[in-house]
Amino acid sequence: MTFEELKEKDSKYICNTYGRYPLAIARGEGCRLYDLDGREYIDLLAGIAVVNLGHGNPALLETINTQYKKLVHVSNLFYQEEGPTLAEKLTATCGADKVFFCNSGAEANEAAIKLARRYMRTVAKRDAYEIITLEGSFHGRTMATMTATGQAHFSKHFQPLPGGFTSVPFGDLKAMAEAIGPQTAGVLIEVIQGEGGIRPLSEEYLLGLEKLCVERDVLFMIDEVQTGMCRTGKFWAHQEFGLAPDIFTTAKPLANGLPMGAMFATVEAAQGFEPGTHATTFGAGALTAAVASKVVDIMLEDDLAGRAAEVGDYAQSLFRAVQNKHPEKIAEVRGRGLMLAIELSCDGADIWKALIGKGFILNLTQGNVLRMLPPLVIEKADMEHFARTLEEILAG
Numbered sequence: 001m002t003f004e005e006l007k008e009k010d011s012k013y014i015c016n017t018y019g020r021y022p023l024a025i026a027r028g029e030g031c032r033l034y035d036l037d038g039r040e041y042i043d044l045l046a047g048i049a050v051v052n053l054g055h056g057n058p059a060l061l062e063t064i065n066t067q068y069k070k071l072v073h074v075s076n077l078f079y080q081e082e083g084p085t086l087a088e089k090l091t092a093t094c095g096a097d098k099v100f101f102c103n104s105g106a107e108a109n110e111a112a113i114k115l116a117r118r119y120m121r122t123v124a125k126r127d128a129y130e131i132i133t134l135e136g137s138f139h140g141r142t143m144a145t146m147t148a149t150g151q152a153h154f155s156k157h158f159q160p161l162p163g164g165f166t167s168v169p170f171g172d173l174k175a176m177a178e179a180i181g182p183q184t185a186g187v188l189i190e191v192i193q194g195e196g197g198i199r200p201l202s203e204e205y206l207l208g209l210e211k212l213c214v215e216r217d218v219l220f221m222i223d224e225v226q227t228g229m230c231r232t233g234k235f236w237a238h239q240e241f242g243l244a245p246d247i248f249t250t251a252k253p254l255a256n257g258l259p260m261g262a263m264f265a266t267v268e269a270a271q272g273f274e275p276g277t278h279a280t281t282f283g284a285g286a287l288t289a290a291v292a293s294k295v296v297d298i299m300l301e302d303d304l305a306g307r308a309a310e311v312g313d314y315a316q317s318l319f320r321a322v323q324n325k326h327p328e329k330i331a332e333v334r335g336r337g338l339m340l341a342i343e344l345s346c347d348g349a350d351i352w353k354a355l356i357g358k359g360f361i362l363n364l365t366q367g368n369v370l371r372m373l374p375p376l377v378i379e380k381a382d383m384e385h386f387a388r389t390l391e392e393i394l395a396g
């Protein structure tokens with residue numbers, strides 16, 4: 001199929017929800033992607049923080065093969081070992097006690113919202129339902145998570161929106177303190193806003209927010225759908241500051257490209273759910289759970305958190321050197337681990353397109369932020385190649 005034929009078929013049969021870049025990816029291997037003509041690209045996006053172990057990882061292929069022959073899906077009506085085995089491994093990486101498995105980030109956040117409300121009604125015995133989020137956040141595209149998302153353009157023309165959501169200015173603890181009331185069930189934040197342009201909350205804010213949640217007796221909830229699983233240099237981004245959320249979520253990196261989400265809760269918060277109160281057909285199917293288990297094993301064995309920290313720091317030093325040569329073009333270099341951003345002082349579309357033209361897959365958010373979420377197995381040499389190319393483009 002030629003690119004033009006593919007484009008025509010896509011627009012004929014696929015709902016028109018994506019503004020796609022004019023490039024078709026045919027296959028991937030490690031940190032490389034190849035287009036329909038076999039042209040090679042360095043992948044600095046990992047399918048938006050998803051394919052963290054790289055494309056076509058041979059150990060995962062073996063797991064998929066073995067598990068597929070053994071068992072793929074039986075439903076949650078029966079016990080099966082793959083889910084609890086994965087949950088045991090995941091809870092060993094953090095302070096959470098229990099996991100609810102689902103299929104996406106939005107669903108994981110839906111579970112968190114439902115658990116927060118039900119915990120308040122049935123355990124805390126308070127009629128508290130409201131979830132407070134931050135402006136600029138992104139929590140998903142379902143009706144509830146889109147409403148929770150603190151960017152109004154996502155929910156435009158979808159009214160009426162579900163009630164019980166409010167968002168307050170980013171990084172403003174006073175605004176948060178004022179918003180929390182008897183109706184508040186919990187606060188939901190990203191440690192580093194991803195879609196919002198790789199915007200980190202300060203340590204002071206995060207510690208202050210946790211304290212505030214404890215004092216006001218509301219649930220402290222963290223969305224780690226993008227930041228989770230070694231991306232930021234710790235297994236979980238909230239561990240950088242020793243935070244202890246009541247509930248947190250992940251999804252993107254969990255099964256390295258197979259759809260899977262998870263909501264984590266302390267044993268206290270988890271009391272909000274009882275049999276029959278929440279469910280999903282595909283949650284922790286044997287195949288996805290086995291793959292995710294292998295992902296966790298590899299991340300721990302290969303210390304991918306440490307690797308993300310090291311390669312990410314190195315990449316930032318390279319980007320800062322480019323910034324020093326072109327201070328009028330790069331406003332800021334920021335990020336943590338391999339969650340990286342270069343904020344340009346001008347509209348970024350031309351520079352982003354030129355980078356793709358030179359063989360680099362990355363994303364542009366908020367119009368002027370080059371966002372990089374490479375596979376955690378990316379080589380330093382690839383980041384050097386990228387920095388050199390960016391400098392050439394900025395000079396040209």
Ligand SMILES: *Cc1c(COP(=O)(O)O)cnc(C)c1O
Nearest residue numbers: 104105106138139140194225226
């Ligand atoms: C991508 C993302 C989501 C939504 O995840 P889906 O799997 O697309 O539903 C939620 N929160 C954050 C922080 C994300 O980056």
